Amino acid sequence: MEDLPRIAPLLLRQTNPEYRGDRTRAVQVRGACFGGERPTVIAGPCAVESYEQTLTVARAVQKAGADALRGGAYKPRTSPHDFQGIGLEGLHILRAASDETGLPVVTEVMDTRLVEQVAEFADMLQVGSRNMQNYPLLAEVGRAHKPVLLKRGMAAGLCEWLGSAEYIAQQGNLNIVLCERGIKAFPSGEYSRYVLDLNVIPALRSLSFLPVIVDPSHSTGVASMVEPASRAALEFGSHGLIIEVAEEAERGCDAAQAIDAQTLLRIVKFARAHWTPVEVHEAAARA
Amino acid sequence: MEDLPRIAPLLLRQTNPEYRGDRTRAVQVRGACFGGERPTVIAGPCAVESYEQTLTVARAVQKAGADALRGGAYKPRTSPHDFQGIGLEGLHILRAASDETGLPVVTEVMDTRLVEQVAEFADMLQVGSRNMQNYPLLAEVGRAHKPVLLKRGMAAGLCEWLGSAEYIAQQGNLNIVLCERGIKAFPSGEYSRYVLDLNVIPALRSLSFLPVIVDPSHSTGVASMVEPASRAALEFGSHGLIIEVAEEAERGCDAAQAIDAQTLLRIVKFARAHWTPVEVHEAAARA
C-alpha cells in the first residue's frame, strides 16, 4: 500500500487535492451516473443471443427502473469450444435495444483490435476480469474516449487493480468505474462460485476517488444469492451493481446465476430507497 | 457438499423434517434470542481488563440496545509473550457486569479443562476460530448444556464447519450459533485483516437450521469498516452480529477494529429497523 502513490498517482485522493475528503468522481454514461447521489444498476443478459431475447430483457430492465443495459457480444470462455458470443451482430442488437429503451449499453471488449468497433456501439466499455492486466487493451480502451468499467482480476490485490486503472487514466481518461466480481480463494466452488470480497469497497473509496460497483451475479454464481448480495454490496458502500437477468422462458437452462425481472425490480427499489452514504474519511487507514 | 448428510446429519434441513423449508432453530441465551424475529447484537470489549473498563463498556452496550455482552477472559494470542487475558478474574468481572446490566455474557473457552469453570460464569460459550477443529473441546462444550457460539476456522469450508458443529450436537446440544469471522485468502492483510465471506450465510441457511451471525470486527480489522460490514451482513441474511466496542478513552491505543458507543447505537438501530428476512428455499442449491 505504501507503493500506491507511485503505482496509481492519477487516481488517489492523496495525490489529487481536488478529491481530498470523500468526494467521488461522477462518471456519466449518457443518462446514468456512477458515483452520483444514488446507486446505479446495470442489468441485462449474460450473452446477447438474439434481437428478441435482448429486447425482451432490455424492456424488463427498463421497466424495473435500472439505469443501463449489459450484455455480452464477445464472451471470454474457459474453452475455445464454448460459445464465444455472436460478435458484431450482438453489438448491433445491443445498439438497437438501447435505442428502443433509452438505456445506455455496457459491453465487454477483449481484443485491442476491436476496441474501436465496440466503442462505436457501446456507451461504456467493459474490461473483464481475465483481462484486468492486459495492459495494451487497457491503454487502447483509455484512448477510446468512452467510460470504462474495469472488473477486478480474480487474483488482484487493491494495488494491482488500481495500477491497471492507471493504465486507462494515463491515456487521459479518468471516467473509470471499478467493479468487484469475486475472487478466487479456498471456498470458491464449494457453495458459491467465487468469494465476494466487500471489504475492498470502503478500502478503495478511502484511497481513490473512482466509483466502485459490485457484480453480485458472478461473485456468487447462485441466483438466490444475487438479491441479498446486492443489498449487502450497497450497504457496504458500493456505488452500484451489475446484474445478470434472464428471460422467464430460459431460466434454469440458462446460467445458474441469472435472476428474473421481479427480483431485479426489488433490487432497484432497494437501491433507490435504502442507500446510506458511507463515511470513508478514515477507512482502511491500515489493515 | 454431497458428503454433508453423512458429516452433519443432526444439523441439516434435509435430514431433519421439522426444519424443512426456511425455519431457523431459535437459540435462547437468557433474554437474547438468535434465529428469532429480529437480528441479535452481541457487543463488548476485546479483552476484559478491569471491572471499571468492562462495566463502562457494558453500560454503553446496554444503552445502545444490544442484546448480549462479549468480552475475553482467556485470549488466544499468536505468541505466548502477548497478553493472554486475566482469566478467572475476568470471568468474575463479566458476571458482575452482566448482573449490573442484565445482559447475558458470551465468552471464549479454549481449554477443555476450563469448560466447567467458564460455563459457571458465561451464558453462552464461544469456541474461537483457532479451535474450530479442536474436537475434544467441541465435545466438552457440547456437554456443558449452555448455548455455544462456534466461530468459523480461517480455512474452514462449509462442510468442515458444520462437521465441527456436529461434534457439539452429538452431545445432545443443538443450541449452536455459527459465526462467520473472515477467512484467509490472498488479500488478507493488504487492506483488511481477513476476507469477510458473506456468501456462506445464505448457503448455510439453506442447508442447516442453525442461526448464523457475523463478526464484522475481526473479519475487517478496520474500525471504519465495522458499520458498513454490519449492515451488509444483515442484508445478506445474517441473524446477528458480534462486535468489539472500546471505551472512548482507550480508542486508538486499543485494537484498530474497536468501534465506539455511538457507532454501535447506529448499528443496533439498523438491525432493528432494516432487517429483511431472506428466502432460503432454493439458495445454494449448487455452486
Add this chain to the structure above:
Amino acid sequence: MEDLPRIAPLLLRQTNPEYRGDRTRAVQVRGACFGGERPTVIAGPCAVESYEQTLTVARAVQKAGADALRGGAYKPRTSPHDFQGIGLEGLHILRAASDETGLPVVTEVMDTRLVEQVAEFADMLQVGSRNMQNYPLLAEVGRAHKPVLLKRGMAAGLCEWLGSAEYIAQQGNLNIVLCERGIKAFPSGEYSRYVLDLNVIPALRSLSFLPVIVDPSHSTGVASMVEPASRAALEFGSHGLIIEVAEEAERGCDAAQAIDAQTLLRIVKFARAHWTPVEVHEAAARA
C-alpha cells in the same frame, strides 16, 4: 515478519547467538535424529487399526530403512460420525510395534487431558494441523518432556506457526520439529488435496534453528504424487518426511494417499543418497 523477534524469540537465529549461521538444532527421538546429517523418514499407517496391521506395516517401514513409525490412535476427523481411532488400545499396539522393530513412535495427541497418557507410549508427540493454534495443548505438550512434531495449520503463515512453536518452547522444551503438510488455497481439491508449500522450508530454515520436515501424503492426497513430492521436499531443504504407508491388501480401499512398501524403500534410498544441504545464510531475507 518484523514482529517475529517479539513473537518467537526463543526460536529465532537472530535472538539466539548460538544458532547464528546455518546450524540446525538436532532433535533426538531415540535412534532417530531430526536436523542431523541426513534426512529422517517417519512412516506408518494412517490409523492404527489392529496389532497385525500395525506390525505388518511397521516391519515394512523398518525393512525400508525408515527412522520412525507413525500411526494414529486418536484421529481428528471432520465429522464425529467418522472413525475416531481406537484410542488407548492403539497406543498399546504402537508401543508393541515399536518394541518389536526398535523404531521410535510418533503419534498425535489432541486432548490436553490425554497428553500424559499418550506421552507414556509415544517417543514423539504430534500436534496436528487442526490444533496448531490450540494453545493449552501446545503448553501441555511442552511440559511433557518429549520431542514434539508440530504440523502447520492449513491457514497458518510463518509467523503464526513459529508463534505456536513458541508456546511449546516457553515450557522449556526446544525439541520441536516443524512439519509442512499443505495449505488451503484455491486449487485445493481440484487435482490435489492441499497445496504443498515448499517455499516455507528455506524461509523457516533461515529464520529459525528448528528442523522442518514435510508430509507428502496429506499435502498431495494422491498416492502417485507422494514419491516425487518427497524428493522435491528433500531437494528444497526439508530435514525429513512423514509418510503414510498401507499394507498391500488394504490399498485402494484405504486412503487414496497411502503408498506401498516398495515406494517407501525408494524414497528412503533417495533420502540417504541425494540430500544436498541448503545454504540458508541469506534465504528469505525478505519476500
Add this chain to the structure above:
Amino acid sequence: MEDLPRIAPLLLRQTNPEYRGDRTRAVQVRGACFGGERPTVIAGPCAVESYEQTLTVARAVQKAGADALRGGAYKPRTSPHDFQGIGLEGLHILRAASDETGLPVVTEVMDTRLVEQVAEFADMLQVGSRNMQNYPLLAEVGRAHKPVLLKRGMAAGLCEWLGSAEYIAQQGNLNIVLCERGIKAFPSGEYSRYVLDLNVIPALRSLSFLPVIVDPSHSTGVASMVEPASRAALEFGSHGLIIEVAEEAERGCDAAQAIDAQTLLRIVKFARAHWTPVEVHEAAARA
C-alpha cells in the same frame, strides 16, 4: 475435472490415443527440446536493457550449459509508470545475442498486434501469467507457427490453464510448453512472492501430453530459494526450468530474485545428472 474432455480435447491423453500412457510431446525450439530425454533450462535477464548487458548474460547462460535464452523486451508491469521494456530495440538485441551464442530466444508478447513482430525475432513466444486468459492473444500466438510458452495465471486452476492452451492448439499449433510460476494464496508476500505449486506438475503430466516447466524465480521471488526450488521442481517431474540471471555488477540493485552464473551452472548440472522420470500413469486420478 470431469469437464476437461470438453474443455481441452486437443491436449488430453484420454482423447488422443497416440499419447496414452506417459509419452510427452516433444516441443523443439531450434536446438532445445522440451519434453525430451532430459530437462531443458531457459535462463537470462529479467528485462533486456542493453546489448552489453544481454550479451554478457547470454554468454554466461551459454557457458553454464543452459538450452535457451530468455529476456523481456516488452515487460508487463503493475503500473504504467514503471519501466515497460525497450520494445523493438530489445528484440534486435535478443536476436543478436542469440546469433552470437547459438541459444534460441524465448520472449514475451503481450499485444495481439505485435505477435508477428515478436515472432520475427523470437524462437519461442511467451504468454505471461497476466495474459493467460487473453484469448485473442492466445489465438494470435497459435497462428504464428512458433512454439509457445504458456505461463499459468496467478489464479488459474488446471482446467482453466489447459482451456487456455486449447485456444493455441485450436489454431493448429500443438507446440505448447506449460509453465508453473507460482499462485496467489494467503502466504504470498510473507516469506516468498508467490506460492510455488508443484502438485500441479504430475497432475498435468497425467492428464495432458504437453511438457510442463517451472519458473523458480517468480514463484519464490527470493534469489536464495531459486536453486532449491529448481531441484525440487525437477524431482517433482518438471520438464525444465526458466530462470532469471543477472550480471554480477547489477545484483542487489536488480530484482531480488535473479541468481548469478555460478548458481545457474550448478542448476544446469543438477538438471543433467539427477533427473528422474516420473511415472505418471495413475497420478492425479483424482484429488
